[in-house]
Amino acid sequence: LELYVNGYNRSYKTKRFRYRVEWLDENGLLIQSKTSVWLPGSAMGQSPFSLKAVAPVPKAVNFRMDTRKWE
Numbered sequence: 001l002e003l004y005v006n007g008y009n010r011s012y013k014t015k016r017f018r019y020r021v022e023w024l025d026e027n028g029l030l031i032q033s034k035t036s037v038w039l040p041g042s043a044m045g046q047s048p049f050s051l052k053a054v055a056p057v058p059k060a061v062n063f064r065m066d067t068r069k070w071e
Contacts, residue, residue: 001055001061002052002053003021006050007043007050008048009044009046009049011045013045015042015045017042017069019038019039019068020038020066021053021064023057023060024060024061024063025059025061026059026061028062033056033057038068041067
């Protein structure tokens, strides 16, 4: 399973953020993985951005993605 996220930063300033993707099995249960960590991301002002994540195991059928401000 692969996740592609495309977005656009409407601000004139570069925005830094963190994101985390957690992978879920067919029962909706979290798959424990070393890849489910907060990662840095950024989007330049008035520009598109994209993120990609790949499931660590074939049994992943869904995902949950969280974002938060860079602090």
